[in-house]
Amino acid sequence: MPLIEINDFSFKYYGAETLALKKIDLTIEAGEYVVITGPSGCGKTTLCRTINALVPQFHRGYIAGNVVIDGKNTREHTVAELSSIAGLVFQQPENQLVTLNVEKEIAFGPENLGVEPAEIRRRVEELIELFDLEHLRDKHPHEMSGGEQQRVAMAATLALKPKILVADEPTSNLDPKSAEIILDFISSLNKRDMTVILVEHRLDLVSKDAGRVVLMDKGSIVADGHPRKILSQDICQDIGVGVPKATLVYKRLKEHGIDLNSVPLTGDELAGLVKEVSSL
Amino acid sequence: MSFLEVFQYTRQESIMHSLDPRAKLLLAIVLAVISLLFLEIFPLLIILAVLIPLMAAAKSLRRWLRSMKGLSVLLIFILIFNTLLSTYPNPLNYSIALVLRLIALMTSFSSFFLTVQPDELSQALIQMRVRFEFAFAMSMAMRYVPTLGQEAYAIMDTQKARGVELDKGNILARIRNIIPIIVPLIIVSIRRALLIAESMESRGFGASKNRTYMEKLSFKKRDWAVCIVSLIALVLVFYIRLYIPLPDWSIPL
Amino acid sequence: MIMMENVSFAYDGLYTALQGVSLQIDDGEIIAIMGTNGAGKTTLVKHLNGLLRPNSGRVIVDGVDAQHYSVAELAREIGLVMQNPDHQLFLDSVEKEVVFGLKQLGFAEDEIKERTDRTLSSLGIKDLSERSPFTLSGGERKRVALASVLATEPRVLALDEPTIGQDARQKEKLADMLLELNKKGRTVIVVTHDIEFVIEHFSRTIAMASGSIIADGPTSAVLSNDEVIRLCSLTTPQLTQAARSLHTLFPDVHERLTLLSELEDEIVRILGGV
Numbered sequence: 001m002p003l004i005e006i007n008d009f010s011f012k013y014y015g016a017e018t019l020a021l022k023k024i025d026l027t028i029e030a031g032e033y034v035v036i037t038g039p040s041g042c043g044k045t046t047l048c049r050t051i052n053a054l055v056p057q058f059h060r061g062y063i064a065g066n067v068v069i070d071g072k073n074t075r076e077h078t079v080a081e082l083s084s085i086a087g088l089v090f091q092q093p094e095n096q097l098v099t100l101n102v103e104k105e106i107a108f109g110p111e112n113l114g115v116e117p118a119e120i121r122r123r124v125e126e127l128i129e130l131f132d133l134e135h136l137r138d139k140h141p142h143e144m145s146g147g148e149q150q151r152v153a154m155a156a157t158l159a160l161k162p163k164i165l166v167a168d169e170p171t172s173n174l175d176p177k178s179a180e181i182i183l184d185f186i187s188s189l190n191k192r193d194m195t196v197i198l199v200e201h202r203l204d205l206v207s208k209d210a211g212r213v214v215l216m217d218k219g220s221i222v223a224d225g226h227p228r229k230i231l232s233q234d235i236c237q238d239i240g241v242g243v244p245k246a247t248l249v250y251k252r253l254k255e256h257g258i259d260l261n262s263v264p265l266t267g268d269e270l271a272g273l274v275k276e277v278s279s280l
Numbered sequence: 281m282s283f284l285e286v287f288q289y290t291r292q293e294s295i296m297h298s299l300d301p302r303a304k305l306l307l308a309i310v311l312a313v314i315s316l317l318f319l320e321i322f323p324l325l326i327i328l329a330v331l332i333p334l335m336a337a338a339k340s341l342r343r344w345l346r347s348m349k350g351l352s353v354l355l356i357f358i359l360i361f362n363t364l365l366s367t368y369p370n371p372l373n374y375s376i377a378l379v380l381r382l383i384a385l386m387t388s389f390s391s392f393f394l395t396v397q398p399d400e401l402s403q404a405l406i407q408m409r410v411r412f413e414f415a416f417a418m419s420m421a422m423r424y425v426p427t428l429g430q431e432a433y434a435i436m437d438t439q440k441a442r443g444v445e446l447d448k449g450n451i452l453a454r455i456r457n458i459i460p461i462i463v464p465l466i467i468v469s470i471r472r473a474l475l476i477a478e479s480m481e482s483r484g485f486g487a488s489k490n491r492t493y494m495e496k497l498s499f500k501k502r503d504w505a506v507c508i509v510s511l512i513a514l515v516l517v518f519y520i521r522l523y524i525p526l527p528d529w530s531i532p533l
Numbered sequence: 534m535i536m537m538e539n540v541s542f543a544y545d546g547l548y549t550a551l552q553g554v555s556l557q558i559d560d561g562e563i564i565a566i567m568g569t570n571g572a573g574k575t576t577l578v579k580h581l582n583g584l585l586r587p588n589s590g591r592v593i594v595d596g597v598d599a600q601h602y603s604v605a606e607l608a609r610e611i612g613l614v615m616q617n618p619d620h621q622l623f624l625d626s627v628e629k630e631v632v633f634g635l636k637q638l639g640f641a642e643d644e645i646k647e648r649t650d651r652t653l654s655s656l657g658i659k660d661l662s663e664r665s666p667f668t669l670s671g672g673e674r675k676r677v678a679l680a681s682v683l684a685t686e687p688r689v690l691a692l693d694e695p696t697i698g699q700d701a702r703q704k705e706k707l708a709d710m711l712l713e714l715n716k717k718g719r720t721v722i723v724v725t726h727d728i729e730f731v732i733e734h735f736s737r738t739i740a741m742a743s744g745s746i747i748a749d750g751p752t753s754a755v756l757s758n759d760e761v762i763r764l765c766s767l768t769t770p771q772l773t774q775a776a777r778s779l780h781t782l783f784p785d786v787h788e789r790l791t792l793l794s795e796l797e798d799e800i801v802r803i804l805g806g807v
Contacts, residue, residue, distance in 0.1 A: 039700045040672045049478075058481050080487030088482045091698075095475040100399050100423050107494040112484035120494040138291070142426055146570060153479075160483065172698050175569055175726045177766035201700055204771050240702025245729070245771040245793060252797045258804055267774025274800055275782045431620075437584050438620040442681065443608040443637035460633075463623035467667060471619065 001071065003164065003195055004028040004051060009065035011046060011055055020046040022219040023065070028197070030163065033190040035206050035227070036199045038216035039240040044199045047216070048168045051197065052086040053079045070163065084113065086164040087157035091172050093149030097141040102133055102152050109160040120159075127155040131185065147178025154185065164195045171202065180205065204244035207231060207265045215241065228263035246270040286340075286347035286390040289397055296338035296395045301404040303503040304392050310510040311388035315381055317521050321373060324380040331387045338395050344387065351386075355379050398422040403497050412491055420476075428469065435464045534559050535581060535611075535689065535720075540590035542576060550576040552744040553590070560688070563711070563721045565731040565752065568741035569766040574724045577741070578691050581722075582611040609638050612687030616694045618671075618678035627653070627669075627677050628662040634681040652684040656710070672703055683714075690714060691722040696730055708734045729770050732756060733792065740765050757789045772796050779803075 006026040012019045021043050028034055036044045049055040050067045053074040067074040070085045090096055099105045106127050110120045128134055131151045141149055150170055157165070167186060171179035179202065187209040190196045200206050207213065207227040215223035215230060217239045223230050230236070232251060236243045246264040250273075253260060260277055264270040296304070311331065318324055335344045348355075362375035396404075402419035406412055436446060439460045446457050535558045542551040550573050558564060566574045579585040580592050583604040592599040599607060615621070624630050628649060635645045653659040656676045661669065666677050675695070682690070690711075696704050704727075712734060715721045725731060731738060731752060738755040740748040742764040748755040755761055762769060769777075772791045779799070780788035786799055 039702055040698075041670055052482055054478060054482065058478065078487070079481050080484040083482055083484040083487075088479075090475065090479060092475060094427060095472055096479040098420055098423065098476060098480060100397065100419065103494075104399055108480075108485075109483035111492050111494060112487055114488040114490045114492050117492055117494050117496070120492065124494065141423070156483065169698070175766040176728065176768040177569075180768055201698075240700055240705075242701030242704075246775055248793060249772075249775070249796055249800065252793070253800060256797075256801050258801065267771045267776075268778045270775045271778030271782055274779060274803060278783075278804055434615070434617065435620045437579065438615045438617075440584060440604045441582055441608055441613040441615065442621065442634050443605040445603070445605050460621075460623050464620050467622075468617075468619050 002027045003030040003070055004197075005066075005068040006047075006050065007066045007068070009050065009063070009067055011050070011061055011063050013046075013059060013061040016061070019219050020061075021050070024221060026214065026221060026224070028195065030195050031190075031193050032212060033187070033196045033210045034198070034212045034214055035203070035210040036197060036214045036216060037201065037203060037241055038222075041218075042216040042239075043219040044216050045168055048088065048166050048197065048199055050074065051164065051166050052082045052088050053077060054088070080113070083109065083162070084160045085162055086166055087160060087162035089150075089154050089157050089165065089167040089170050091169045093146055093153050093173070094141065096153040096156070097149055100140055101138050102128065102136050102155075103138075105152055105156045106159045109156060113160065123159050123161070127159060130158075131155045145178065146174045147181060150174065150178070150182055151185070154182070158189075164197065165189060166197045168199045169201070170198075171200070171205075183209075201242060203227075203231065203242060204246075204266075207244055207247075208269075215239070227265060231265070232263045284347075285343055285350070286386065287393040289394060290340070290343070291397070292339050292395075294337060294339040294395070296334065296391065299395070299506060300497055300499050300503040301392075301396045301400045302408065302497070303499070303506045304396060305404070306507050307510050308388050308392035310514045311391070312385055313514065314517050315384035315388060317517060319374070319377045319381065320526055321377050321380065323526065324377055324384060327384050328380060328387070331384060331391070334391050335387065338391060340390075340394050343394070344390070347386075347390075348383065355382065358382070400497070403493065403495070406493070407497055413486070428465075431468055432461070432465055435461050435468075438464075534595060536591075536593040537577075537580065538591045538593065540577075540580060540587040540592060542580065542585060542588050544576075546588075550744055551580070551587075554744075554746055555590075556739065556746060556749060558689075558720060558722070560720055561715065561718050562737060563715045563735055564723070564737045564739060565735040566722065566724045566739045566741065567726065567728070567731065567756075567765050567767065569764075572741040572765070573744040574741055575693055576744075578613065578693060578722065578724055581607075581689070581691060582613050583607045584613070605637070608687070609685065610687055611689040611691060612682040612685060614679055614682045614690070614692045614695065616697065618674040621678050621681065622666040622674060625665050626663055627658060627666055627680075630666060630677055631681050631684050635684055638685050640685070648684045648686070652680045656680050656683070657706075671698060675699075687719075689720040689722065691724070693724045694726070695723060696725055696727045704730060726767070728756060728767050729772075732770060732772075753789060 004027065006024050009021060009024045010019055011021040024047065036047060038044055046055060049059060051069060056063045056075065057079050069082060072082065097105055099108060103124055106124045107120050110123060128137065131154065133152060133155060136144060136148055171182050174182065183205055186196055186198060198206060210227055212225065213227045213230040214221055215235065223233065223235055231243050231247045244265050246267050246269060249270055250260055250264055260273040262273065264273055315327055335341050359375045359379050362378055363371045366374055368374040398419045402415040405415040440446065444457060444460055537554055537556050540551055540554045543549040554577060566577065568574050576585060580587060583599055583602060586600060594607065594610065622630060624633060631649045631652060632645055635648060653662055656679060658673060658676050658680065661673060666674055669677065695707055699707065708730065711721050735752050737750065738752040739746055740755055740761045747764060748758065748761050757773065772793060775796060776786060776791045777788045779786040783803055
């Protein structure tokens with residue numbers, strides 16, 4: 001049974017004029033690394049929130065269809081119940097750090113669910129080590145950089161030991177280097193069997209690690225497949241999605257009649273492919 | 281506003297900082313009550329002689345002095361006006377005592393706020409049976425105060441950059457100019473609150489009636505000592521106040 | 534023309550944000566300012582319109598020391614669009630927001646109407662003019678905030694991180710708009726992290742780190758310097774990475790900064806295009 005099953009799911013926020021999600025069909029197996037992207041307003045943010053039941057339990061509206069996460073239908077289970085299955089990391093670190101130091105922040109989730117104090121302490125220590133937060137242990141959120149705050153936010157989300165990590169544009173407010181660090185963390189989590197769903201505009205940073213790209217536009221899924229297959233299609237540019245530059249070069253070369261053997265997602269891949277073709 | 285410095289928590293290693301917040305709360309209340317029992321200079325000076333070392337024990341003597349400096353204008357004002365307008369037999373005496381009492385009261389409470397981390401305070405309240413939601417709302421408010429302050433400054437900068445002149449014009453104009461600051465501040469705060477709620481909800485906030493706590497506060501020997509000493513002192517002072525006449529140490533006008 | 538002469542500034546007299554910054558911006562330039570968070574980019578830009586005044590050194594606008602002007606007076610010449618549009622929206626219609634900005638700077642009634650219509654149309658939000666800004670999407674709110682400043686047609690337009698959270702199409706539209714304004718003679722200054730955006734559209738880049746300017750010159754020179762990339766917490770853009778990798782494989786390929794079309798041409802040349 002797939003970990004995430006979204007069946008014919010539609011959603012309209014109360015007071016909205018149009019559907020935020022239109023008949024979404026999406027199945028995700030355990031261990032996948034899925035990138036969701038699309039122009040502003042395409043519904044990717046709403047989609048993230050369906051995975052831990054914020055939609056429809058917290059964000060009320062009209063729903064049709066079903067979302068089943070690890071066997072639990074989100075119509076019938078609370079966000080709290082799903083919090084130990086799917087963890088959500090949001091765009092603004094400032095709004096995710098609600099306590100006054102890192103230890104308390106990481107402990108927040110497990111405390112809410114009534115986990116044994118000794119176990120909470122164990123998890124806190126584990127996560128501080130995993131995310132390299134030792135030097136930040138007693139710091140106030142204000143004393144940290146955006147990248148550090150986001151690492152703490154991720155640690156706090158993982159304290160509930162979810163199987164799925166959903167990250168909604170976690171690097172938007174970070175400088176490129178910090179963004180890379182966060183994305184590397186996410187990628188390494190995936191290598192350790194965490195199912196990852198990442199909403200990201202910067203496809204040049206994530207497409208090389210992702211196993212799957214889901215393209216959304218105006219509330220619907222318009223493409224779904226391997227990054228190399230999806231990002232080379234014209235639909236990306238049609239809807240206004242920022243395709244990696246190396247992939248764009250691949251497409252332009254095709255117009256010149258030059259066919260590289262596969263679709264490059266990074267500068268190095270492009271160079272390698274050119275070398276291959278040139279030595280033919 | 282600098283006099284508020286003495287009520288702001290600072291992270292430090294000191295004897296006072298290491299005491300349980302509940303013990304410190306009792307201490308502060310006892311000290312405040314004692315300060316309120318007297319309006320004579322001599323006893324108040326003794327009280328201050330106890331309080332100042334307490335400030336030193338909290339490694340906050342300099343802060344205290346700075347705050348007192350910030351307050352000095354107000355204190356002198358009180359002194360002068362009370363001396364001139366008072367109907368008491370010895371006005372100068374009375375005024376000095378008033379000022380000393382004010383200082384004693386402030387210092388008593390500052391011994392609490394200076395040394396108790398908001399998180400500790402929240403935990404203390406919870407262990408004193410206050411509902412979790414309320415205690416947490418309080419510590420969250422404290423956590424977000426600097427953020428809100430920054431937001432307010434950013435809004436002021438943004439509006440100033442559009443030509444809004446916040447410090448010009450008569451009273452009416454200045455009040456009107458608060459609107460471009462307050463409205464965005466409120467809206468931004470509401471938006472932020474919704475996002476924070478999402479994050480908290482996603483981590484199970486409010487899910488279980490049996491919320492656990494990783495670190496619980498527990499009384500150590502010295503906390504018990506502080507409590508017992510405070511209570512004994514309180515009883516003693518009450519006794520003195522009620523039954524023992526005090527030497528008259530007034531300053532002749 | 535704006536000049537900064539050895540400007541130093543510290544917040545609350547404690548936190549040094551700018552150290553001895555000197556630069557010159559001529560009319561009609563289009564400049565990007567890059568650097569880590571905390572490097573001083575926003576602090577620098579706030580000195581241009583008087584929001585902040587130097588602790589030492591001078592800011593000179595068109596030959597006159599800026600300290601003789603109030604922020605409101607400088608706002609006529611230098612329009613600063615801040616990062617968060619929600620920090621400025623407070624009225625109940627998009628049109629009123631734009632009108633407000635114009636009224637504050639003392640424009641005449643008839644001019645106000647005309648400018649408002651024109652600006653809203655040029656940003657594609659004319660149909661939203663009666664809507665309350667609070668009900669609009671994030672991208673639309675950003676455009677309203679931008680419209681409010683653009684309507685006053687300042688000679689210098691400075692934008693603080695305008696590309697954050699924008700999708701590719703929105704960024705393209707923004708770039709087009711900025712280039713068009715620049716063609717009409719306006720000076721455009723953008724503070725940003727987005728290195729690809731800068732390489733594609735900005736001829737001059739100022740790089741900052743720890744409150745000082747570490748590089749100031751043609752974008753291709755400044756951003757192909759690895760030290761600058763490192764100090765500004767940036768990452769090497771894909772096309773440059775490709776050019777460098779190609780260079781190791783084909784030594785005659787230039788390994789400096791490249792635009793898409795340049796790389797395309799180079800590869801076609803290597804492979805003997807059809």
